[in-house]
Amino acid sequence: MSIQSFPNSEVALGRLVVRRALPVRNKRMIGAWCFLDRFGPLSFGDEKPMDVAPHPHIGLQTVTWLLEGEILHDDSLRCEAVARPGGVNVMTAGNGISHAEQTPKEHSSKLNGVQLWTALPEARRHGAAQFEAIGEVPRVEQAGGIVSVFAGELGGARCEAEYFSEIVGAEVEVHAGCQVELDLRADFEYGVLLLEGAAWLEGELLLDKQLYYLEAGGTGVQLSSNAGAKVLLIGGPPFPEKIVMWWNFVGRTAEEIAVARADWEAFRRFGDVHGYVGPRLAAPPLVKIAGQRVDQAY
Ligand code: MN
Secondary structure: OOEEEEEOEEEEEOOEEEEEEEOEOOEOOEOOEEEEEEEEEEEOOOOOOOEEEEEEEEOEEEEEEEEEEOEEEEEOOOOEEEEOOOOEEEEEOOOOEEEEEEOOOOOOOEEEEEEEEEEOOHHHHOOOOEEEEEOOOOEEEEOOEEEEEEEEEEOOEEOOOOOOOOOEEEEEEEOOOEEEEEEOOOOOEEEEEEEEEOOEEOOEEOOOOEEEEEOOOOOEEEEEEOOOEEEEEEEEOOOOOOOEEEOOEEEOOHHHHHHHHHHHHOOOOOOOOOOOOOOOOOOOOOOEEOOEEOOOOO
16 A cells, blocks of 8 residues: 655644644645644643634635534634534535634643634535534444544444545554554545554554555555554545635635635625624735736725
């Protein structure tokens, strides 16, 4: 099996520095997954490490999976939910939603997790926004480890959260001195990111700050660890549509992105987030989208 790796980049999210595993140079998507940020692990005192003021999304789902800590979500549908380890929050933007994400007042002083986005397919991306919080995703013991499935199905466990493409997302815990064999679907491509500890993927040591990519065609993969590890596995059939991503928007053309930006700046379309005290985020200036210059007049 050919395994390629792509280095993560570093991005400042307010005061929080995160590692971006997707999109990166030469790897924009894996299945419908178009974005993967890794934050933490970190311990904190009086500060509020996660503090993302209200901002809009279109054309995507945000998926928050935590290993430790808590994140409070508030959105323009008036959904409020605290994400915690073992559960998943899935927000479907459709034609437009706004939300804020912050460390709640009551917290464990820890932050450690990932946020992913899926690109919505054409048939769903213009539809209504929705938000789903699942307190406990299926957690399945397997020989050598435990699989927690937060998207799609793996190892006989299926997550009930609603997704709109064929997809998989899971945390695989490999016990010390063990190996885990995962069945893969030949029509899926996959990504692997080391979350904790040290592990080998098909005998190759997983380096920190690297996303590993497995082309479609494989039917199984082996993870092993000496001292125990946690690994993120994502996948799906290669996404059949060409997307344009800019700021918090996923669309198909520069024009529709520019319209979404203008709607946010004009307080149209996205609603208000009531559960956040403080100003909302301003959209960055439109200069280029997907290498194309954009008319600033939108
Ligand atoms: Mn967001």
